[in-house]
Amino acid sequence: MKQSTLNTLLVAKAIFGKTKSLVNSGDKHSCTAGIILLQDFVELIVLAVLDELDTNEQRNLESKSFDELLGELKKLNVPVIKSGTIKALNKQRVISKHYGQLSEPASVVNYFNTASIFADALLERVVGAKLQEIFLTDILKDGSAKELIKEAISTADKGDFLESLAKLRKAFYISYEREYCIYAFRDREANDNRLFGLLGLGLSGGMKAYYWTRNKTWIDANVKTPADFIQVDPEKLKTDCMEWGISTVDTENFRRLTPKVIETENGVWHLDYDTNFAANELNIENFNYCLDIVLDFLLKKQEFDAGHKWPKRVKSVPAPPIYIGKPIFEKPSENSNIIGNVKEGYYYSVDRVVSGFNAGEQYLYVHLYLQEAEFSIKDHIWGYLLNE
Template identity: 80%
Template sequence: MKSSALNTLLVAKAIFGKSKSLVNSGDKHSCTAGIILLQDFVELIVLAVLDQLDADEQRSLESKSFDELLGELKKLKVPVVKSGTIKALNKQRVISKHYGQLSEPASVVNYFNTAVVFADAILEHVVGKKLQEIFLTDILRDGPEKDLIKDAILSADKDDFLDSLIKLRKAFFISYEREYCIYAFRAAEQNLGLWGLLGLSASGGGKAHSWTRNKTWMDANVKTPCDYIQVDSEKLKTDCMEWGVSTVDTENFRRLTPKVVETEKNVWHVDYDTNFAANELNVENFNYCLDVVLDFLLKKQEFDTGHKWPKRVKSIPAPPIYIGKPVFESPSPHSRVVGYVNEGFYYTVDRVVSGFDAGERYLYVHLYPQGEELLVGSHMWGYMLNE
């Protein structure tokens, strides 16, 4: 797909998300605002498709009316489904925007559903994918989350909505909820040291409340496998705000999909109640949950890729250190000595640090015996005076 067409679709996607929340509010004023945005969404979809089909970059669209843009689609043999309702949507938008006339919520919901059908039909004809599939395949990075969502869409196409919703939740777990899964701490004692905590947190659970990450708490509170997930709601809200994701939609997604947890590699456990199975295994709920989880994953991906770290491509020779010199716990000669430089040790120098006495410079060093790189207990980290 052309980058310009994809960028237009990204703008349309952002507008669609805003219009969706307004349309579903049930309030006349919000629904009227929603229909104005909804028409912008539809028009951007049309422009993206025409851009994609304009191989020679010869078509001028700036001065054309909305009806003329639909005519351009028909000239290119693109199916324009529900064209009467789509044209009526444009007229209703003019009435609402330029004359301040309120729209009835029921009518707006009908326009919204028609707009989705219209957009999916023309996109499927031109690029072979529906709107959500485009974002999935062209933007979401490769990985297990992407594979699970693809499989979820296939299951939904077969009307297996339980399987499809479970797969969406698995993608969410791998991307985010794993950070609240305390399963790795099930045998840990309450006085687990710092290195033990860091080691176990690498398997997940680092964002869960600290008091849940021990055997005593779990023996008393974990009654089913999915109880290993202990979400800190305040951290979840903070993450959503930082990433620009709707907290309400995220919490809705967690309620409208079965709970899942992966305890061992490819060992999954599922938990859902009978009322959920009776009421939420349908295409409407699947489409909503798909939209929410895609938005969540894309926003998280965008946030993660925005981080910058110092480059480590180049290196400089490590400053020399000398046998018998003390290694201190902190950059001060008055701090505890954690060890001495021994003959036969390898070392790395990670940082140069000013001491608490500003006239002193220290090297932050890592020492370990030759041939025993994997024996963590024999490693030593600390500060050595740079003389």
């Protein structure tokens, strides 16, 4: 796919997202605004397709009307489905935009559904993928979440909507919801302040959950099903959504319209859903709605994460020598507690160089460990060594 085609589709996708919230409002004024945006979405899809098919870069489209753009597709033997409704959409947009006439919400919803079908059919014919699949293939980074969404789309095509919705939720879980899963804390006492990061406890998630839930006592008293291990803090979820530019309402809708999932051990998944959900939401409409939300969530999160910059670690400097018997202090001061001494048989690394509390003193923040204890939490010392 051409980069220019993808860029046009990115703009169309952004407009489509705004349109969806306006159309679903049920308010005449919002729906009228929605139909104006919806026509822009459709026209951008047509322009993207024509751009992709213009291999010689010679086609002049700037001065053509919408009906003429559809005619260009037919000249290229590209079938245009629902063309009558799409042309009617364009006329309704003119009436609404230039004459201020309000549109009926029911009609706008019909136009919205038709535009979505029109766009997917057109893109599938020209580039071999629907709109969501294009973003999945060309933008979303490779990984478990991407593979789960691919599987979800394939499963939905076979009509198994429970499994497909569960896969969407699994992609959301491993990308975000895992951070609220307190399963790793089920055997940790409330007053246990031992280092646990090296055991992978922090990497297993749960660090965004309420702090008082991250202990054995609370878990034994409150976790009744595997899904109860997920303790979402609504304020943190809201803050993340705001920071990433994601609709909190859409995210909460997604969590309600997909079955709950949790991975307790590697590859061990648990499912939780009520019977009303199974009776009402296992359909293609709900799947497409949830797919659109989770793709938007993952792409926005990916874009946010990509903006972070970290100091390079490609080059390193030789660690200064440290000597056996030297004291290791809790703080960069000779008046602080001595937590150990440099011993024979220990390896060490110097992580930072810091100024001491006393002017003129310089300390090395060091990590000492026995070779055989490198991957355990025993016999490790972190502290400050006076750099003389």
